[in-house]
Amino acid sequence: MSVMIGVPGDNVAGERRVATVPDVVKKFRGLGAEFVVRRGAGAHSFVRDEDFDATLADSAAEVIGKSQVVFKVTPPSDEEIDAMTPGTVLLGYLAPYSDVARLKKLAEKKITSFAVELIPRISRAQSMDTLSSQAAVSGYQCALIAARHSPKFFPMLTYAAGTIRPAQVLVIGAGVAGLQAIATAKRLGAIVSGYDVRPETREQIESLGAKFVDTGVSAAGAGGYARELTDEEKKLQAEKLAKAVALCDVLITTAAIPGKRAPQIISADMVAGMKNGAVVVDMAAETGGNVAGTVAGETVMVGGASIIGPVNLPSQMPVHSSEMFAKNLYNFLSPFIKDGVLTLDWDDEIIAGACLTHDGAIRHEGVKKVLGL
């Protein structure tokens, strides 16, 4: 019998993505897999039930009950876990560091769960990297939010009575999201500067036509992320950054550290020194914010500056974020499906590294260590 992959949907406020899309279903079917999808699961991503080449079911529990593999965007609810049987393979964002009760429940129920957050950041796994694909959406959206909210044009504009100067945009953090924000602000015609504590980003920032803000502080870290800075380094960084922040019309911050509180890079004093009418978009709002005064999900005025704290940005562009997410899951799982049969290879570095729970145990040493389990 063919492996059955279930898509129960993500019935979570604000979540508009769906874990697979028709083009990806087709590719899996080419490997002999079958799908069962909850009616309406793709509605917020503008995928109609009939567009999936799948069996339809009326509830998440019914979908899960029929599935050997379950694809989710958001972590499963208690009810969804209850509907799984021992050995069910679960794949999606599982927020591994944030809910010990869920983690224990997954282990107790003997679910074989893979957290996309834990996929090793090795070269071969780039095509499975949901953090990167979704960050591209977030960075693009941050630039659009900033442009929409700014009281000024981004591009230079010559009109019959004069010329408008282009906006000055500063992007902090030059990961996938930051680089996409830089590229988008450049496309819109702004004058863009970029900053990151990792000095190797200079070339990437400059290759997009932006200026690199050199603070003299370097914090190259493991796994492509920055390490935490010392107090001394933070002080030096802050002094140099304050000058750049005071000059910009728009500030976009994208410095997040997975599983940790986001570093506060922009102090209240730096915000107070911003131009009247300046706009700040803090992409790290959900994990505490890079900017003093950020409130997740809100726009607050601090002096003459607006600080915007967007949440779940990928959900704001669900057609493409779902498509990218679905392709990432395909690239993760498809090597292990042949003629309709799923055979996981536990010697595979990616399978082993992304596994959160299996056969009754919490398997991920990093997660156990952080949570003290």
Added chain:
Amino acid sequence: MSVMIGVPGDNVAGERRVATVPDVVKKFRGLGAEFVVRRGAGAHSFVRDEDFDATLADSAAEVIGKSQVVFKVTPPSDEEIDAMTPGTVLLGYLAPYSDVARLKKLAEKKITSFAVELIPRISRAQSMDTLSSQAAVSGYQCALIAARHSPKFFPMLTYAAGTIRPAQVLVIGAGVAGLQAIATAKRLGAIVSGYDVRPETREQIESLGAKFVDTGVSAAGAGGYARELTDEEKKLQAEKLAKAVALCDVLITTAAIPGKRAPQIISADMVAGMKNGAVVVDMAAETGGNVAGTVAGETVMVGGASIIGPVNLPSQMPVHSSEMFAKNLYNFLSPFIKDGVLTLDWDDEIIAGACLTHDGAIRHEGVKKVLGL
């Protein structure tokens, strides 16, 4: 004594612009004019009271009482007109076709009022043309609204797991706003098509890198605006347009006729034929809309399409829209100020053409005709 120009501000819901800005005050002062500004009048445009080189006053009435000339963005309230004295010069948007009572009051009070809407659209007046300058803001904002709302990327994007195809954007109406929308969507990387009933726009649309949608219908009209189409022409246009509308991810409509209801170009059937997830931004929402189903100030879902009906778009970017508006007013009035004295030249075609009321009479023949006065 120097001519005193007053800026009472625009205390109207949703209006964030201010009728002059510090740079323009400086230019007027160079001609010997003085300014009185209501405290807080520039706040929504991020202009602080102290940034104006002007006398400050606490109320609109106090400002107007001290002014020989009054600059407004929005039409004056009854209280503001009451505060004027015979011979006061009023300049701003006066919505000349929409409020007969206000028009009569301006005449009775012997106000010398100039409506920026009535400035003749001649070559020499381009630098005074607020309709054009503000339309540039509106068109830019329409493209940003569409990009923010679209569930898809505008640009092509290559990521580790595949390639995202660029969005297809169709812009209807290629005036200043439409061309700016085309340019902005192009900047963002979309594949853009443009359409206008005036065939001379083909070259302008193509010069921005967009494709011209040829319907075979031409409606070149007076004053740079399109004439109304015959029923036959509308039918032919609709057939050709329906095909283009069905293919696009984003539709932006910008076809407005000053003083008239906007033409409905996109029927309910055409909306029904749009892609699931399509986004429509109807810039003509305030004057009835170019699209069946548009509601001014709201976003409505019709089938799988979102129809957005933005209002007062220039106010959403008040720093630059105020700056442009202020420069337009400067270019209109400054030729008549010398050594601090205002002397209007009634033989000047622009002064005569823009005059709404003067010396107790409604002076504009076109307005009188439309209103039956």
